[in-house]
Amino acid sequence: MKIVHVVYSLEMGGAEVLVAQLCHLQREHGHDVSVIAYSNLGTLGEKLLREGIPVLVLGEAPLPRTLLRFLKEFRRMRPDVVHCHNPAPTLQAAIPAKLAGTRSVIATRHSLVAPPYNRGEEIAFNFAARFCDWIVGICDATCENLRRTPGAHRNRIVRIYNGVDPLVPPPANTPAQRPGTTLLFVGRLAPIKNLSQLIQATANAIGHVPDLHLWIVGDGSERPALEAQVQTLGIEDHVTFWGERLDVAGFFCAADIFGMSSTSEGLPMSLLQAMSVGLPAIVTNVGGMAEVVRNAHAGLTAPVGDADQMTKAIVQLTSDPAQRELFRNNARTAYREHFTLEHMNASYIDLYQRRS
Structure with a gap:
């Protein structure tokens, strides 16, 4: 499959690390994987580029222009899957992905989405989520919170727990284990x-x-x-x-x-x-x-x-x-x-x- 992950940026953070690891594993499994970032490349973006994973930075712009940019890129790339990570990428990329004919559009919320909700933001997210096939919460609490947001698409919300690569002790340059x-x-x-x-x-x-x-x-x-x-x-x-x-x-x-x-x-x-x-x-x-x-x-x-x-x-x-x-x-x-x-x-x- 041709998979495009959409993120706000690739600065260091939990969701960004997860996306980077997911890109590597999906590529190892034979998929064609790339990333589109809205804001900036960041430390992780630079690392992904060095490792041969394509990363495109659109640059910040008003929403109408951003929607058109995404539509143009998706029509050019013709992905099978567009996977949006968090609200802003979903708002910016889900509608253009469907208009471009993408078969599967997914949105993952990486936070708790805890009440009290910002009603305007959640209504905007849930409008964009109408163009998603599935909305993923990363724990039961997130899924339950998502179902309570105004305009939620409850039948499309599913839980997928986060996962990470197991840590392997590096051979050198590690902090010494100290007494106590x-x-x-x-x-x-x-x-x-x-x-x-x-x-x-x-x-x-x-x-x-x-x-x-x-x-x-x-x-x-x-x-x-x-x-x-x-x-x-x-x-x-x-x-x-x-x-x-x-x-x-x-x-x-x-x-x-x-x-x-x-x-x-x-x-x-x-x-x-x-x-x-x-x-x-x-x-x-x-x-x-x-x-x-x-x-x-x-x-x-x-x-x-x-x-x-x-x-x-x-x-x-x-x-x-x-x-x-x-x-x-x-x-x-x-x-x-x-x-x-x-x-x-x-x-x-x-x-x-x-x-x-």
Whole structure:
């Protein structure tokens, strides 16, 4: 099949990493795969080009002009499948794809789509989704939220869990595993990630676990405020900001616990990467990440904004090796059975070939 993935940009992010991995696997399976980005190429786009996967950047423009650009490209490319990732690409590409005669048009929502809804945005998305054969939610919570949006096409909404490649420890240039317990976060340093809760919980837990360390891998607008919080709490020796990294396998393999304190979350790639190497997780009780951690019995959850409960979870896991080992085994098993990239790709290929 000729498959075109449509994204807003290819800057580093969970959905973008997923798209890049999906492109590689679909190409390995013999499909003709390319990507169209609306805004800019980004770090991942540059990497895809180096690896021989075509990437076209349209450039930002008013919606009417963007629709015409997509129509022109789809008529030229004549894809069998157009797979739109998130609302803006769906709004921009779904209608032109159908007008160009594309057989299968898919839209995936990679977020939780949590209420309260932006009514205007959801009405616009659901209008564009009329031209999609299927709308994919990446966890049960996302699907349920999508069904409640104004104008939702409930009979076209299906769940496909995200999947990732298993992490393999790199041979060199990896952070050394240090004495004590290392708590790891990997992701964007954005307000929605609510990292201040994880940092506060770490500071609280140090009184009980003096050799606790927090590694923060990623970058974003919140980094200066988070660094200031670390200094104010006086825990600079316990927290390391590593910045944005393309290869994160070494961090996951050297850590002991994965932590995420988002206020809203679908099913983050970093959680699935952690599960692939058997890291137990401590996450806030939101969306797909809590859904997966609970169903897999692979970690502990805490309420959003409750640093004390997250502190208790950190102390509990660091002081109970038997529970950590149970969660490790459960995480690996759940990953192999439900969250591999192969499993996700097979579900999408089946969907590409199904009629709504």
